[in-house]
Amino acid sequence: MNRLGGHEAAGFARRYQFRGGRIRRVQMRYQRGGLTQVIFDLWVRSGHRSGGPSADTPIRLRLRLERVAEFRFQMRPNRPRRIIEEARFGYLQGLFYLMFDAWGLEPGETARVHDYRASEVYAAGQELYWEELPLPPADATNGGEEKTVPPPSAGPSSVVPPAE
Numbered sequence: 001m002n003r004l005g006g007h008e009a010a011g012f013a014r015r016y017q018f019r020g021g022r023i024r025r026v027q028m029r030y031q032r033g034g035l036t037q038v039i040f041d042l043w044v045r046s047g048h049r050s051g052g053p054s055a056d057t058p059i060r061l062r063l064r065l066e067r068v069a070e071f072r073f074q075m076r077p078n079r080p081r082r083i084i085e086e087a088r089f090g091y092l093q094g095l096f097y098l099m100f101d102a103w104g105l106e107p108g109e110t111a112r113v114h115d116y117r118a119s120e121v122y123a124a125g126q127e128l129y130w131e132e133l134p135l136p137p138a139d140a141t142n143g144g145e146e147k148t149v150p151p152p153s154a155g156p157s158s159v160v161p162p163a164e
Contacts, residue, residue, distance in 0.1 A: 001129035006091035017045040018087030036068040060133035065125035096128040
């Protein structure tokens with residue numbers, strides 16, 4: 001994984017097009033001593049604006065936040081789930097801040113610590129690592145989406161014999 005420096009946070013946010021992307025997974029790892037990792041697996045697009053062949057390329061991006069100091073993951077019933085509305089990255093007071101729903105900010109407005117803390121999907125930690133993951137084969141899932149699998153049956157009365 002690549003380590004991101006504090007001075008690189010704003011440039012990193014422009015490298016990818018997060019708006020309209022998807023949060024595929026959020027994983028929390030608790031370790032001894034209270035140190036925590038938060039890992040975000042995202043589907044985003046390339047941030048190249050030139051209109052070339054890589055301008056709209058889908059990318060699987062993994063972000064790993066180390067030594068997490070604070071976080072919030074909250075779901076409200078009237079907000080879209082898993083869709084990244086707006087991503088903001090910042091390095092403030094010695095911590096990397098990430099948020100994926102900057103709904104209270106105007107485009108181009110610089111987020112402050114209180115803006116991150118007001119977010120429903122944010123985390124802050126001392127170190128930030130990132131990597132691009134290989135795309136799965138096209139036939140592995142429905143166009144990158146998870147397959148819908150029915151829940152397991154409740155009892156033997158609902159067992160359906162296989163078709164011949």
